[in-house]
């Protein structure tokens with residue numbers, strides 16, 4: 038008597054034939070029946086095999102996802118909750134994306150210091166030295182801010198975070214930064230500044246309660262605008278780089294989420310932010326490194342030999358602008374993905390209002406470092422740079438009292454002091 042397995046999945050057609058013979062069926066009918074049944078059983082066998090393969094694959098997939106995730110578990114959830122705890126009356130709980138970036142680090146520390154709850158999120162990508170990002174993470178961690186290693190494109194992670202904490206605010210600073218790098222790696226800008234932004238907004242729109250969102254746009258949206266100083270009402274439809282185009286797209290995308298879902302949104306156009314714990318890809322940082330190492334620096338020059346200029350803005354002023362924006366952001370009105378009424382949609386320039394030329398920046402660094410730079414002066418390549426930036430900040434001043442107080446000389450002095458200490462220099466010579 039065959040077992041059920043043997044009946045459904047005969048190991049060889051011969052075996053099947055032998056069993057059929059014992060029933061004494063007509064030979065022709067038997068042949069027809071045998072071949073049809075065999076085909077049927079083989080088909081069954083193949084279907085079963087495919088189904089088991091697919092279930093195994095999905096098991097492996099979910100297993101891999103689970104294993105590779107660096108988040109989850111009771112202990113992890115406890116860390117998230119503790120980090121989000123508010124310790125002042127009327128405080129907020131803020132999810133800070135890009136929390137181990139330059140601005141994210143400073144904003145996280147400032148929020149925590151005044152008693153707000155802060156949970157950080159950062160993907161620690163290698164656009165620039167990830168060890169600097171890890172050092173920033175350790176810094177905020179010492180002050181009670183837990184930074185999760187994860188990407189804003191990870192919708193499951195974002196949903197989980199909103200399940201654990203009813204964030205009142207999101208400070209969205211995660212982005213692919215850098216104007217000129219967009220020619221080298223265009224897709225990283227789409228990944229973070231467009232796709233990641235939409236994934237984050239989707240999570241925010243579905244959260245209950247919906248948080249208010251403040252996020253980093255950029256002075257680069259003014260592109261080829263020639264009207265100075267740049268006002269929020271000026272045209273921003275002539276971006277000069279893909280970076281600028283993705284930030285401009287972010288402004289349009291956030292507007293639709295405000296309009297459809299009642300999310301409160303504030304976009305901040307940062308003007309060339311600099312300071313301690315800054316970004317090594319930026320000019321002031323890489324110039325400092327090269328000057329100290331005796332290497333040449335390349336100084337770009339605009340059309341007709343006109344010097345390039347930037348409205349360099351010190352990090353502490355930017356932090357005040359970020360906190361002021363969070364404090365005045367107003368509430369989102371929707372819940373569970375449904376709009377209940379209109380919510381604020383705002384855009385502000387956060388600049389310094391006094392542009393400085395790039396050669397003047399180099400002179401200040403030379404003075405602070407007591408070393409002369411080896412300068413290569415070259416015409417600005419057509420790689421997305423704009424000739425100058427200059428912010429009109431009256432909207433931010435009126436709305437939340439934004440008033441930058443640090444000039445470039447003072448700010449660079451603080452940056453140089455930090456740089457020498459962080460990289461182990463003493464009087465211009467590395468300690469080790």
Ligand SMILES: O=C(O)[C@H]1O[C@H](OP(=O)(O)OP(=O)(O)OC[C@H]2O[C@@H](n3ccc(=O)[nH]c3=O)[C@H](O)[C@@H]2O)[C@H](O)[C@@H](O)[C@H]1O
Nearest residue numbers: 214215216255256257307308309319320335336337345422
């Ligand atoms: O406000 C912004 O929204 C942006 O600010 C910053 O962009 P930029 O203003 O271009 O700053 P940065 O690279 O420091 O170049 C400064 C000046 O040095 C010149 N420059 C640069 C490099 C070099 O080797 N030589 C040189 O002359 C260069 O031509 C320029 O004139 C952020 O990087 C960007 O992420 C975004 O936040």
